[in-house]
Amino acid sequence: MKTETYEVQIGKLLEQLTLEEKIGMIHGAGLFRTEGVERLSIPPLFFSDGPMGVRAEFADNEWRNTGTTDDFVSYLPCNSAVASTWNRELAGEEGRVLGEEARGRGKDMILAPGINIKRSPFCGRNFEYMSEDPYLISELVVPMVKGIQQSDVAACVKHFAANSQETERLWVDTKVSPQTLEEIYFPGFRAAVQKGGVHAVMGAYNLLNGEHCCTSKKLLNGTLRRDWGFDGVVVSDWGGVHDTREAAEAAIDVEMEVTYDFDQQYMAEPLLKMVRSGEISEALIDEKVRNILRLMFRLHMIGEKRETRKTGTYNSREHQDTVLKIARESVVLLKNEEECLPLDAKKVKRVAVIGQNAAAIHSNGGGSAEIKALYEISPLLGIKKLLGGNVKVEYAPGYYIPGKEAQGSVNWQADSTKKDWGKTSEEAEVSDETKECRKRFREEAVALAKECDTVIFVGGLNHDFDSEGYDRTTLTLPYEQDALIGELLAVRPDTVIVLYAGSPVAMPWNEQAKAVLWSYYAGMEGGTAIAEILFGKENPSGRLAESFPKDANDCPAHTIGTFAKKDVVEYKEGVMVGYRYYDTVDTPLYYGFGHGLSYSRFVYKYMTVRPVTASAETGGTMDAPRYELAVTVKNDSLRAGKEVVQVYVAPKERQDDRPAHKLCAFEKMELMPGEEKTVTLLLTAAAFSVYDEKQHAFAEKMGSYEIEAGSSSRDIRLRWEREHFLSHPGR
Template sequence: MESKSVMDKKIEDLLSQLTLEEKLGMIHGDGLFCTKGVERLDIPPLKMSDGPMGVRNEFEKDKWIAVGNSDDYVTYLPSNSALSSTWNRELAYRMGQVLGEEARGRGKDVILAPGINIKRSPLCGRNFEYMSEDPYLTKEEAVPLIQGIQESDVAACVKHFALNNQETERLWVDVEIGERPLREIYLPAFYDAVKRGGAYSLMGAYNKVRGEHCCQSHYLLDEILREEWKYDGTVISDWGAVHDTAEAAKTSLDIEMSVTDNFDEYCLANPLYQEIQEGRIAKSFIDSKVRRILRMMERLHMLGGERKSGCYHTPGHRQTALETARESIVLLKNEDQRLPLQRKNIKKLLVIGDNGERIHSNGGGSAEIKALYEISPLLGLKSMLGGNTEIKYVRGYCPDTKEEPGEVNWQEASLNAGNGTKDNLAKDSALQEKRNKLRKEAVEAASEYEEVLFIGGLNHDYDVEGYDREDMILPYGQDEVIRQVLKANPNTVVILSAGAPVEMKSWVNEAKALVWNWYAGMEGGTALAEVLLGEVNPSGRLPETFPKTHLDCPATRLGEFPGKEKVCYREGIYVGYRYYDTFEIEPQFCFGYGLSYTEFTCGNLEISDNSSAFPVSVSLDVKNTGEKSGKEVVQLYVRCLEPKEERPYQELKGYEKVLLDPGEEKRICFLLDESSFHYYDEKQGDFCIEPGRYEICIGKSSRDICQKKEINIVI
């Protein structure tokens, strides 16, 4: 890439030639997913696309109407929740490469991904698009994903900055939060995304923070992002997140986008022109925005450079989707070694559940994908068992009856009031009667089959943009189906597909085997079948705590969720396992948890003697003591033993995923820098380290610590 001085000279030269009208055309939408270019200066329009799980289908320029051609089928990738469940940085990087190549292949300049908002509550409707409750795990998966995207001359647009943790009243809810949790929990992944990941762009959030809309926030955009972090990339609004011309113009927002086709009426369009002409807003604000846009374009080689070409839905991309799906699956229970199924002994197999044959790619809101194909669990099983097993499918339960779609696209109406929560109660007697019939059919069939799989969970009626859940209860009466099926056949394997935790307490003790499967992309059904049949050893680990009920969640117990006009994050730093581990609240399944078809041990933990200098070196041996090859996730937690300031019980500060054959042993090394021991001191307005005793804990999860050793930090 050319030097900064050469780039700056080129940008200033272009800037000097632009008229005010041309500059304004570059800082607001001129289409639903593009800005206006300047043809006379060879400045192209900026083309964007949604893309957490793949490049979205093509719409008409100014209408939410799909073009409908066959040239926008793409690779459907596992969700960000699935990716973080792999605990695999290399897969994150490869998935980023796929997103970048496919976005470039589709002619896009910016892919609106990844989503890295912290999972504050399990009820948030967009949690499936996000990664984790933990800032360290989030940033470690996000950084290589961003780097992979941008290799193809495509800008990652990291979203949503910041505190976008609910869908209820998402355009207007005002977040009240202390400075310490903001800095320790909600901002670190964004910081690393721009500092280590080098993200070329960032998306502002819908909500307010301390009274300011995020896309007009002087504190977030000017003080933190530009002044503290020295970020010189492009800030793009979420679609419809700008509400005031003067505020948006005078902050560090660069591009305003929205869902409506009145492009000249956007805040940064004609209204801004009028404000400038009447002398109320200085032209220098617009120059700063255009300068940052041109800088991003130059980094993408859009201004006369030699730009990389892309490709999409290639065999290599599909292979990455498959490998990511394989490592995302989490084995939660496996009593009596119920899994893997012995395929040679299976003559008849019963599959129960709507998710067994449901397609998920075409839902969820702006995460929807026009997938080249999607392998359902039923298809994956039938393909692998090859006709030697008779497979019967019964639905078991059914979703609510869908209303006929109206003329207005959901996204066009998404700025209207009314986003909120969805309940899971069937209010229609005919629907309830149908569900009773389906349940009875499933229970009768379960009693007749030796091998039974129940495949249920959530779908994009509930994991969806614009709505939160009221509770964690499985919808459509699934709990009763599972209870009765387990009673009829205690060996039934329960598989749940979802983007967020669900309640399991009414039946989980009766289930011998339980598998968690996220929205795992186009090869999700293949990967699931491989795990169930033992072709792949499961290695996914939970990137978030699964509470027994949403009432155990700190956002509900200590803070507010979803709040009303305001939402108070009174739980502070106690988000996720930081809360459950500190206050000894028993979850259903803890953070970092996941089983394997083999066994691993850790030993010989050693820590460098020099505790007065960083980095601190930590090493240990990991051994596969079982009979199958597998991957273990070695997790490192740091615990302050005698804190003078309030601290969580422990915090994740390192992890490594290692492949081991039976009997094989490898030595794993970690380097811990200052950030592994610091906390944010609100009085000093900075991160600080307390000298004293710390414990380095090595575990298989936050609740399964197998090695620990004390260290004294001298400052």
């Protein structure tokens, strides 16, 4: 007997469902679940945040933790850390671990990954996102999604779309041109859908060109469903729906909320009444339920393969090893003058570790990214573990952080969708007591630094600043850290600076520092990775996935993009985001996109470029190959290391509103001492295409181009050009 297709079985289930049962399936019946239909063996859908691990268990109808010792999980590197590995395989491994842990905790959908563009360094959720570059995001989100979904768990990419700030987060209307959307803000989501096969998409809180994203017909019915062919489930962000009719007519399938009156959600009783009265067609509800049932078949929640659904696991030793592997490749060595690093563990006898972030725990903050980590290795612990008992490691906090008042038992999310939510995060007015404490902490730290043979400062941001619901207002490090760093460098010029943060910070002391190491929130083994790199047990191979500007006023989001009024922001910079702008106008930066040093030295020797003919299947698509590059690199050092070969395409005929170049290919390669290796990369039609608003499609632009290969967007080692270089070889 031939097995019935999903669609046939879905049709039969729809015929048996009552209207009330259908309505129960399309809105929250608990804070993180929908309603099932027990008589038809249709289970509820269980959701969980988030991007850095499966969140703690909450009560069904109250923001109160209910887990005891059973909901501790692995704390994974944040998406910014994953992006800084520039490693597709590791992105897939991060996804695999996240999917296995979500399924192990009994979840059906993990609300990850976050892939919004890092448009401004001020966005409080930047640590949850990957990069300022849409191509890099697209290349990493696909393996991450596939990794998650190996475990019969749905990945849910978020937040769709153009969601780049927390200020006025539910009510800000982002005005973005079609070309900018297609070239900058859509590619990651499009790749997740069409190449990653993602099962779910979360709508964003903000409005896009006048429509709330969660109920936008243009965005959901048009772009996502019609243009990209998405047939999975669209979930609202919690509290992102504001109108019953809009929700019914838009291609959103599940409404979720932060409040507890589930029956009064827009897609609950109000929708039921409108269907019964004939104001809204039941066919619209059927389509939403159809998408949900299709998801359940795909996850083996229902149907013949229900007994084969994967069980998952969490807190396995293998997961911890994988987290460490990712953390090691995420750390970025920004500066290393006079070969200050690596430190020699055999020569140090007394080490001063200074700075609150040396001992801080970050897993339990950041908003919905917070998790209940099984453990977290701080840099201080990592250093002490590595050096052992023969080296005296002494800690001083260095800078003072005033205590916070207890927030009580009510979770912040209960208030997070109110009109005045979504603010800026600033330091409170400094009291005389705080001033005195900071002075004393600084004096103690500097005194310790004078006494020790090695000084390591660990500072940066924390989740008071990198957090959902808040945006920063300045690049300046909080808690007067710059003053402390300046004093440490004055007495110990070889002080090693280590910074933890989710997005760029100002470094006014950068010229004086000899060694600067950067880490995003790198998970439960982040401190181990930091220690291993500091003392040379590991060779740093992370590369920045965003530019580090010296002044926020240089950022195009702030110099060109404008607030027309309090709740309207115009993305006037268009496609000139991040390095596309900075490199075009030659803006002074601390460090450019793609930058990262190694303890090895890599020499770029040759590049050859040859045209290739696309196959009949791909000839007319953006993925059609146009040129094959062979780049030869040599490790001209005595140490094995990893280099990221980055390829940029630069049009010779420049236009004011177009970037000087853009990333179009990359590959991470490992080379042994003295080894010479050639890596092959493909440039597709997308490398030579722009979005034509009149044609409503991408079009290849014929003309002269320069192909650049290098170690960052500002460290181009090889160039290849041809006077009449055409993007249509063989035509």
